Every structure is written in C-alpha cells, then in structure tokens.
Amino acid sequence: MTVEDIALQFTPGIGVKGTVHLLECFGSAERIFAAAEEELTLRAELRPDLARQIVRRAGFSSAEKELKYCRKHGIIPIASTDPEYPPLLREIPDYPHVIYVQGNPQRLAERCLSVVGTRAVTPYGQVVCSRLIERLAERVPRLTIVSGLAFGIDAAAHRAALGAEVPTVGVLPCSLPNIVPAHHTAIARDMLDHGGALVTELSSQTQQYGTAYIARNRIIAALSAGCVIVESPDSGGSLVTARLADEYHRSVMAVPGRVTDRSSAGTNFLIRSRKAQAVLSAEDIIVELGWDLEPEPAVLRPQSEPQPLTPDETRLLACFTTSDPFSIETLRELSGFEPGELAALLLGLELAGALRQLPGNRYMKL
Template identity: 65%
Template sequence: MTIEDIALTMTPGIGVKGVVHLLECFGDARQVFAASEELLTDRAELRPDLARRIARRSAMPAAEREWNYCRKHGLTAVASTDPEYPPLLREIPDYPHVLYVRGDVAALSMRCVSIVGTREATPYGQRMCGELVRGLAERVPGVCIVSGLAFGIDVAAHRAALAAGAKTVAVVANALPDVTPAQHEPVARDIVAAGGAIVSELHAQVKQKGTFYLARNRIIAALSAGTVVVESPCAGGSLMTAHCADGYDRSVMAVPGRAVDAASKGPNLLIRNKKAQLVLSAEDIVSELMWDLGPAGAGPRSTGQSPCLTADEAGLLACFRSSDPVSTEELGALCGLGTCEMSVLLLGLEMAGAVRQLPGNRYIRLMDNL
C-alpha cells in the first residue's frame, strides 16, 4: 500500500472503472504517477486534462491528509495490488482499488457468504436469519458472514454471527471510523472485538449525500461466494445486491415465504424467476456453494447447473409421464400422497423450475433432465 494508491482514487475525474483501467495499463499506482502526460494519453487514452492532473500529482496533498487520518483513527488502507486484498472482490470488473478497514483485514478473505434483507424484518425473517447463520457456523470452519449493518435482516445477521462465534464483516456506505446507522456502533465494536471488520471504499474527504448505498451493495455481493436474500419487498437494496451477485457469477439464494407476505415477495420472485436457489437451511447453502466438496467450491459458480431436488420431489416429478398437463387428482392417484404433502412438494418443484401450474389446478413438467 502506497500513498499513490490513495491519490489515484482521489484524483478528480477518475472514477472506479477509470482506476481499474489505469491499473490494467500500468500495473500499479506508482507506475501510473510515474508516467508522462503523453504516455497517459497515448497508452491509457486519457483526456489531456485528466492526464495533466495525474502527471502533476494534484491529488497528493489530499492523499497525504487521508494517510494521516487513517493513522490517527487506527484504520487500515488496503490496495487491490496488496496480497491482503480479498481475492473474490478483485475478480469483479468494478472493484474498489482502495478499501478502508476497521478491524482485521484477514476476515475479508475467509469463506464469506452474504446475508441481506429488508429493514422491515418480520419475526419469521429474523428467525430464519438466525438459524441459517448458526447452521453455517456449526458446519463451515472459518465461515464469515457479510452484510451491510442496516436495520432489520442485516444487523440480525451480524448479531447471529457474533452469538455463534463466527466472524462477520459489515460493509458500510460512509467513511470510517463511524458507521451508519449510528445506533449500530455498539454492534460495530463487537464485530471488531470478535475479529471481524467494518469496511468502506469511501475516504474521509468524500461528501456524504446518501448516494453510496447501491455502490456499497456490489461490494457485499463481490466479497462472497454467494448471497442469500432472507426477506425483501419487490424492490430494494437487497434485490440489487442479488442482481450484482448474479452479474458476478456468484450464487444467489433466497428464503421462501408465504405468497401473501410483503416481506417475502422479493425472495419468492427471485425463486419463481429462477434467479435464486431456494434455501431452507444451512445445509442448502453449503450444498449450493459446494463447500461440502472442499475449498475449491468457494469460488464463482459454474453456470447451467440443474436445480437439486429432494428425493420426494424427484419421485413426484417422475409421475409426470409426458409433457401433457396433469391434474392434481391424477397426480394424487399416481403418487399415493395426501393433498397437503403433495401441495408442498409441488411448490418445491415449481420454485425449482421443474414444473409450472396451469389454470384448472393442473401442472406441466418443464424440464426433462433434472
């Protein structure tokens, strides 16, 4: 980590992707600032005014103030060219070149899974969040829970990790060492004391306008092998995090809920539209991320995988003898199950994208090779 790394991110007119482009052209921040205006315009194809700002090192005084600010407040600045930088985050095309960390930087490179959800969490959502985190802490050595320290599901995930003895990382949309919301400062202190970290890409001199939450969400998604949406309305930050995770080829998972519950509409839609894998337990998350197969399963997902079905679901699916629609009465006669049990299995098959319900209480098989 050098002061040039900070200065590069503080140069006016050079955004996140502009920094990534310059690093691709020159290798590291020191080489960027060592380049002439001509080389910056020729090799990096910068506008002359931007090349001039870099060549004249115009952001260096601000970077020196930030360097001293970090030392004063006990913050660690990590550049993407440092070995401590989290490798999964480095894989995305719009990674932040500098992270500001309060706590243990090593937590960012653990086996991370992101758990996000609505600020208006229900008792069901809080319970599911707690059960998932406890199950992961029991089953996955070195697991780290990533979230955004917001009200509702986010802070519930952090608290559940702390209670279970697991590390947790909070990605915030403000400059450190403060956290937003301020009411969660006690939780932030506990996170750091337990070996976790509070993370931001924002330096202390950025103007706070409350516009950094969407950008923050991409970091939550990118730090982890997968993202779990516990509860969310039809729109909101949690679904944006899921969208980012999907765009980065990371696993997207969702906890289903009742169709009439507003807080479950987002996860239900993700599952219905086959944008998320249905998860009911920590075992489902471990299986989706292939963590039961060893460390190699912790990276970006492979595409084109068929949804996994339980043995009972697979048995019911086998009752679809052709591509013709089948009524629930016919299915009941073929499988010998009661109405209630069969309805639950049909719901699972529908959420897995294996069948679709038609008018008249009939179902049709969608895929043959499951």
C-alpha cells in the same frame, strides 16, 4: 500500500472505472504517476486534461492527509495490488482500488457468505436468519458472515453470527470510523471485539449525500462466494444486491416465504424467475457453494448443544396432544397465536427438529 494508491482516488476526474483502466494499462499506481503525459494520452487513451492532473500529482496533498487520518483512527487502507486485498473483490470489473478497514482484514479473504434482506423484518425472517447462521457455524470452518449493518435482516445476520461465535464483516456506506446507522455503533463495536471487520471504499474526505448505498451493495455482493436474501419486498436494496451478485457470477440464494407476505414478495420472485436457488436449510447453502466438497469436511467445528425452546415454542408444542398431524387452522385456535407469530414459531420448531411439516400445511410432532 503507497501514497500513490490513495492519490489515484483523489485525482480529479479519475473515478472507479478510470482507476481500474489505468491499473490494467500500467500495473500499479507508482507506474501510473511515473508515466509521461504523452504516454498517458496514447497508451491509456486519457483526455489531455486528465493526464495533466496525474502528471501534476493533483491528488497527493489529499492522499497524505488521508494517510494521517487513517493512522490516527486505526484504519487500515488496502490497495488492490496488496496481497491483503480480498481476492473475490478484485474479480469484479468495478472493484475499488483502495478499501479502508477496521478490525481484522483477513476476514475479507476467508469463506464469506453475504446475508441481506429487508429492513422491515418479520419474526419469520429473524428466526430463519438466526437458524441458518447457527447451523452454518456448526458445519463450515473459517466462515465469515458479510452484511451491511442496516436495520432488519442485516442487523439480524450480524447478531446471529456474534451469537454463533462466527466473525462478521459490515460493509458501510460512509467513511470510517463513522457508523451508519448510528444506532448500530454498539453492534459494530462487538463485531470488532470478536475478530470481525468493518470495511468501506469511502475516504474521510468523501462528500456524502446518502447516495453510496448502491455502490456499497456491490461490495457486499462481491466479497462473498454467495449471497442469501432472507426477506425482501418486490423492490429494495437487497434485490439490487442480488442482481449485482448474479452479474458477478456469484451464487444467489433466497429463502421462500408465504405468497401473501409482502416481505417475501421479492424472494419468491427471485426463486420463481430462477434468478435464485431456494434455500430451506444451511445444508442447501453448503451444497450450492460446494463447501461440502472440501477435503476436510463438515465436522471441523464441534456440534453445539441444542438450543432450548423459547416459552412460546414450548407452549405451541404442548398443543400437539396426539401423534396425529394438526392443521395450521387448528393450531391457531388451540394456541391463540396470530398468523405471523404462528408461522415463525412453526418454522423454529421445524428447524429445531421438534416438528415435521406435511403436505396440506399440516404439522406432526416428532
């Protein structure tokens, strides 16, 4: 990382794609700033006014100020030409030349999986998110969970990773060391304390108007080999992330939900339109990403002890008084749970190996 790398970010008129173009032409920020105005206009086909901004080193004062800011706040700036830069992120056509990291930058280059979804998370979504990450933690070495630290599924994914002792990375739509939303400052601190990282492409001098979310989502999509959407309505940021992941040739996966649930309308649409692979278990994710083909498979992490059932799960399981299958309607009458609560509890018991779902929405105790 050099001051020239950050200076590119602060040169007026040179945006993300302009920086990528210049790097393709010259190979490094140092060579860009060493080029003559004529070379910049002819070789890189820059407009003369932009070439003059580079020759005059218009962004250097701000770049030096930014480096001081990073040193003061323990922020690590990483350029795309540095060996520490995440290799998957560098593959996309609009990669940020400089990213700013707090925590362990190595996590960005490990076996990353992005998990995103709706802010209006349901009990079903929380249970699925938690169980998927718990099972992945048991099976996948060097796993890192990536999300956006937003309310809902994002926060659930980070918390599940922390609970499973898996590093987790938060991609932020703001400059560090700020946290958006501020309510998740404690989660962010736990992520750093447990070997994770926070990352953004925004410098401390970026004027922020709350418009960086789409740009942030492209980084979430690009950092990982695959992206899992746990819950999403028929519009929203998680569907944008899914589209970007598909454009970047990442594996897009989605958790199906009931056709009557608004929170699953987006995920069901992705699956129906064959834009996402349906995910029912951690094994589905492992197979989809080819992680089961690694030379050292599966058992690299010892199996954890089975999680005890919650009081509500125990109460529902007690309704199975015989070995015969029970319908959802019967279980609702016997247990008194609301439909949404019942669906989440049934899924939890199924993932825990206590129940099996049969055709016709019937369940049998194992």
